[in-house]
Amino acid sequence: MSAQAPILMTPLAKKKIGHERRKLFLGLAFISPWMIGFLAFTLYPLLASLYYSFTNYSLFGSPKWIGLENYINLFSDPKFYKSLGNTLIFSVIVVPASIVLALGLAILLNNKLRGNSIYRTLIFMPSVVPAVASAVVWIWILSPQWGLLNGALRLIHLQGPPWLSSPDWAKPALLIITLWMIGSDMVLYLAGLQEIPLDYYEAAELDGATAWQKTIYIVVPLLTPIMFFHLINAFIWSFQYFSIPYIISVQGSGQPADSLLFYPLYLYQNAFRYLKMGYASAMAWLLFLLVMVCTIIILRSSKSWVNYGN
Amino acid sequence: MNNKRLFTLASVILVLSMVLTACGASATKAPAAATQAPAAGGPVVTITFWHGFNAHEVDFLNGIIAKYWTPTHPNIKVVTTGNKSNDDMLTAMSGGDSPDVIMGGSSEVATLWASQGAIIDLTSAIQPIKAQLESEDVPAGLEWGMYQGKYYALPFVNYNWGLYYNKDLFTAAGLDPNKPPTTVDELKADAIKLTKVDASGNITQLGWMPLNDEWRALNFIMNQGGKFYDPATGAPTFNDPNIVSAFQWDLDLQNTFGLSKVTAFTTGFNQGDNPFQLGKVAMYIDGCWNPEFFKLNAPNLHYGVAAIPYSDPKYANANDLGTNPIMIPVASKHQKEALEFAIFFATNKDIAREFSAEISNLPQITSELTTFTQDPNTQFFAQLSTSANAAAWAPVPYSQKYLDEMTSAIGQMYNSGVAPKDALDAAQQILLQDAKGYTK
Numbered sequence: 001m002s003a004q005a006p007i008l009m010t011p012l013a014k015k016k017i018g019h020e021r022r023k024l025f026l027g028l029a030f031i032s033p034w035m036i037g038f039l040a041f042t043l044y045p046l047l048a049s050l051y052y053s054f055t056n057y058s059l060f061g062s063p064k065w066i067g068l069e070n071y072i073n074l075f076s077d078p079k080f081y082k083s084l085g086n087t088l089i090f091s092v093i094v095v096p097a098s099i100v101l102a103l104g105l106a107i108l109l110n111n112k113l114r115g116n117s118i119y120r121t122l123i124f125m126p127s128v129v130p131a132v133a134s135a136v137v138w139i140w141i142l143s144p145q146w147g148l149l150n151g152a153l154r155l156i157h158l159q160g161p162p163w164l165s166s167p168d169w170a171k172p173a174l175l176i177i178t179l180w181m182i183g184s185d186m187v188l189y190l191a192g193l194q195e196i197p198l199d200y201y202e203a204a205e206l207d208g209a210t211a212w213q214k215t216i217y218i219v220v221p222l223l224t225p226i227m228f229f230h231l232i233n234a235f236i237w238s239f240q241y242f243s244i245p246y247i248i249s250v251q252g253s254g255q256p257a258d259s260l261l262f263y264p265l266y267l268y269q270n271a272f273r274y275l276k277m278g279y280a281s282a283m284a285w286l287l288f289l290l291v292m293v294c295t296i297i298i299l300r301s302s303k304s305w306v307n308y309g310n
Numbered sequence: 311m312n313n314k315r316l317f318t319l320a321s322v323i324l325v326l327s328m329v330l331t332a333c334g335a336s337a338t339k340a341p342a343a344a345t346q347a348p349a350a351g352g353p354v355v356t357i358t359f360w361h362g363f364n365a366h367e368v369d370f371l372n373g374i375i376a377k378y379w380t381p382t383h384p385n386i387k388v389v390t391t392g393n394k395s396n397d398d399m400l401t402a403m404s405g406g407d408s409p410d411v412i413m414g415g416s417s418e419v420a421t422l423w424a425s426q427g428a429i430i431d432l433t434s435a436i437q438p439i440k441a442q443l444e445s446e447d448v449p450a451g452l453e454w455g456m457y458q459g460k461y462y463a464l465p466f467v468n469y470n471w472g473l474y475y476n477k478d479l480f481t482a483a484g485l486d487p488n489k490p491p492t493t494v495d496e497l498k499a500d501a502i503k504l505t506k507v508d509a510s511g512n513i514t515q516l517g518w519m520p521l522n523d524e525w526r527a528l529n530f531i532m533n534q535g536g537k538f539y540d541p542a543t544g545a546p547t548f549n550d551p552n553i554v555s556a557f558q559w560d561l562d563l564q565n566t567f568g569l570s571k572v573t574a575f576t577t578g579f580n581q582g583d584n585p586f587q588l589g590k591v592a593m594y595i596d597g598c599w600n601p602e603f604f605k606l607n608a609p610n611l612h613y614g615v616a617a618i619p620y621s622d623p624k625y626a627n628a629n630d631l632g633t634n635p636i637m638i639p640v641a642s643k644h645q646k647e648a649l650e651f652a653i654f655f656a657t658n659k660d661i662a663r664e665f666s667a668e669i670s671n672l673p674q675i676t677s678e679l680t681t682f683t684q685d686p687n688t689q690f691f692a693q694l695s696t697s698a699n700a701a702a703w704a705p706v707p708y709s710q711k712y713l714d715e716m717t718s719a720i721g722q723m724y725n726s727g728v729a730p731k732d733a734l735d736a737a738q739q740i741l742l743q744d745a746k747g748y749t750k
Contacts, residue, residue, distance in 0.1 A: 056747070058426040059404040060640065078740060079718070144578050165577035167725045253714065257721025272397055273710050275426050276747070 053281035063278065070282035080283070082258055083266035090171060090262065091238040094178055098234055099227060102182050106189035107219060120190070124183035135247035138177045139164065149176075164248055167257035174260065177244060185230060192226040193219065224306045232298055239291050240264055263287060355647045356387045357410035360394040360402070361634075363669070368392035370668050374661055379654060386647045399639075403428050408641035410648035411655075413466060413634050417454040417702065418709040420635040424462035425707035425748050429637040432461040435649045439657065446657070448695050450631035451674045453702035463635035464656035467671040469598050470629040470695050471529040473619065477612040479504055479515070479592040490593070490616040492626075494534070497593070497619040498563055504592035505567055513567055513575040519586070519594035520572055521560045522724040524716045525630075526595040528703050531556045532628035533620040538704045538712070544748070546704075546712060546741040548719075549734040552621075557723055557730035573724065587611060598691035599670035605685075615687045617694060628699035633674060707748040708741065715741055 009017075028035075053070055055063035074080045109120055126134065141148045142163040150160030161169040196219065204214050220227075242264040246252040252268065254261025263283070271280035363371060368390070375388050388411075396415045400423075402408050412429075414420055423429045432455075436443060440461075444452065448468060455463030477487035483503045491497040497518065504517030521527040528538070536553035539546050547553075564572045576585065585591040587608045595618055604611050620626045636656050638648045655661060662673040663682040672692045673682050679692040694700065704712050715737040722728040 058428075059400070060423075060427045073743070076743075078736065162574070162577040167721065253717060255717060255721065257725040258718050269714065272400060273714070274708070274744075275400075275422060 049281040049284055052278050053285050055278045057277040057281075058275040059277055060275075066278070070279050071286070073279070074282055074286065079258070079261070079266055083254075083261045083263045086171075086254075086259065086261055087239055087241070087263040090174070090241070091235060093171075094175055094238055095231065095234045097175065097179060098182055098185055099230055101179055102185035102230070103189050103220075103223065103227070105182065105186045106193055107215060109186070110190060110193040120187075123186055127181045127184040129181075131243040132247055134177065134181070135244045138173075138180075139248055142173050142176075165256060167259035170249070170256055170259040174245060174248070177248075178241075185234075188226055188230060189223060192223045196222050221307045225308055228298075228302050228306045232295055235294055235298065236291055239287060239294075242268065354385055354387055355644055356389055357642075357644050357647050357651060359388050359390045359411040359413075359651070360399055360409040361390065361392055361413040362394055362396075362415035364393045367669060371665070374664060375655075378658055378661055379651065383650070383654070386651060388651055400428075403639040403641050406641075408639045408643075410638070410642040410644050411652050412637050412639060414463070414637060415634075417632040417635060418704075418713065420455050420463035420637060421457050421705050421709060422707045423637065424457035428640060429462050430640050430642075430645065432464065432638070432649070436461055436464075436653060439653065443657065446675050446677065448631070448672075448674055448676055448679070448700075450695065450700040450702060451633045453631075453705045454633050455635055456705065457707070463637045464652060465633035465674040466636050466656050467662060467666045467669065468631050468633045468674050468695055469671045470631050470691055470700065471525060471595050471597050471618070472629060472691055472694055473593060473616045474586055474596055474600065475593045475614055475616065476586065476589060476591075477614055479589070483592075487612075487614070490614060491619045492617070494559060494619050494621050498559075501563060501593065502566060507567060507571075511568070511571060513571050514590075516572065516575055516585070516591045517593060518563060519591050520564050520569075520576065520724065521557065522573075522576070522720055524713055524720060525597075527557070527716065527720060529595055529628070529630050530560070530618055532630060532699065532701070532703065533618045533625050534559075535622060535625045539706050544706050545745055546706070546708070546738060548712070548715070548738040548741055549731070554730045554734055556621075557734070561723065561730065569724065569727075586613075598672060598688060598694075601685050601687040602670040615690050617697075625699060627694060627697035628701070629694055629697070630703040631695050631700045632702075634671075706745070708744050711744050712741060 052063055054065060054067055056066050056069075057063035105123060109116055109123075140146075142150075144150060144160065144162045144165060147160075147163070149163070153160040163169050163173040200218050200222075201214060204218055209217070241262055245254070245260045245262050245265055246268070249255050249260040249265070252265055254265050254269075264287075267280050267283045267287075270276045270283065359375075361371065371392070372390055375390065379388060391409070394409075394412075394415075396419050399409065399412050399414070403412075403423075414423075420429070424431075443464075447465060451465035451468045452461075455461055455465055473490060475490045480487040480490075480500075483500075485500060485503065491500045501517035504515070505513065506515040508514050519526065521530055531538075531553050534552050534556040536556055537547055537550050538553070561569065575590075579585050579588075579590075586594045586596070587604065589611065601615070604613065617627045618629070620628070636652050638645060638652060642648050656674070659673075659675050659678055662675045663678040665671075666673045666678070666682045670688065672688075672695050673679055676696065679696065680689070683689060683692070706712070719733040719737040722733045723730055
């Protein structure tokens, strides 16, 4: 192509470009507080931890580069597998359980009965109680001898298990605590239920559909976008579950018998109890990869079951 | 101004005030009682002292500092902050605002922090008083503060563990309440006599509390000749035959009644309840601070204290002597003053005596062991701390991981039926691998 003569800028064109540039700067200026925060408190620590995962670092002194040694050691660490197993088992149970429970409660409370708002509020309240406060109260409720839960079971002549003192019952106990806070997820589904046009229900009734059939063929398909969002969120959250297991397992030890040693708990122990920051950073990045893989799988699968409607 | 501008201005002021509040908030500090006017010609240096005590112990500590330190050291003002956990201290030491003197919340942190360069080597600072320190202090208490043969922490009020036994339950079972078991064979025989089982095989009274707690376990193991590490190399020796046999002995004893029955019994108590205090367990291992506890919470409990039974007399009177290590962070900006205070605090006999009595621990200075308390049970523990077999159970950098691996192994042995040899072999492999990361 032959060289072109330089394009002459008309005054109007110059003004337009200047105007665009000003808008750009203005926009950048407005997001600069967030941008600075993001760079300093999210991106930089992220990249720093990636670097540390290839080093031996204890918070004191300078990091010593050791390449992939942390990752290799992780794969031969029995506690790595134990903690990963605990987290996976718990996630596989708690995520479907919370979807079913949240959806079920939302359907039950999606009517115009009196006192509805009271029930919704009561169910929602546990999710705004701080995690630490909930955990401490639940430790008492789950006490084998004096707790309310075993007391209630005794009323119906059942011998309650030792809950947090038994490795077999510690995870079910944690499941109960976690599902108790289902309120915020239920509200999500309630909102989605409000969106379903009543005509659909009426049309279904005309065809003679039972309540169950209405649920299966109308409610669930139309709520799949919310279920999809909830599924991804719940998986990501469950892989990072830290605060409540930390409090209820006696100073974050994951006891009894490592049944509550979840992945983030073991990560925390490695970082702050053994001062193996590099090792802990490697654990963090493996977790990131795992969560990313799970999310991609769920995303790919969504095409087959998520119904965005028209 | 129109409404929109007014609203914007109000919002900005509100946000700014919230930001300023957040920035201005700081941890509450409890200054020591008012200092006297500084001596002429000396600038006053203020140093911060972090510790893990809380409630009334904070005030007591400040009172002690005001009574013994302040009058003779008007140029160095000490500001204490209580309720600081090991994690709090770690964060502060690695950040920009480190305290000048810290008292660790557990014995085990000193070796780890020393090995990672978080606390300073005290060798040159204590050179003038090293001979005095080593002759005056209870020897075992000094072990936790040493790393690679150098002092990194000074001991402050020690603590140890011993055998508690219920005299009333002894009498009821036909045993002499003044003759607790001294050997493990006697212990086993007594434990069986003192255990009561109801018609369905459930335990209603347990003779011997199982070793399913790492502190009971390691103290018991020390009396069976178990060695947790090799002093020459610093390597762990968790599958030492004496350790394996100690756990095996305990499991066999519990299996006399059924381990699951025993576990059901011991887990049936509330978190925070002490089954021994409730008269449901006849013998157990616990710390030297309990006599004061029992005075307050169970004044009618007739109990005695004794050394933990041994398997061989040469292991007798063994106990893990823990301490509250006094350390100086590398990041401290007033190391000279901090050292002066730390050395004073850790070697002053009055402070050791008074603080031990207050928190039911044992003075780290031998001469005070006989004068700090009138309680015969506490006096027993004080004497126990000077026994030849009193020691730090594992003064190695990986001791925190060691504790956690022990807890896991105990869980496997007592809850999941894994044989001691297998559980300890597996834990030993993990610890060996971990220990490689630390230079001895």
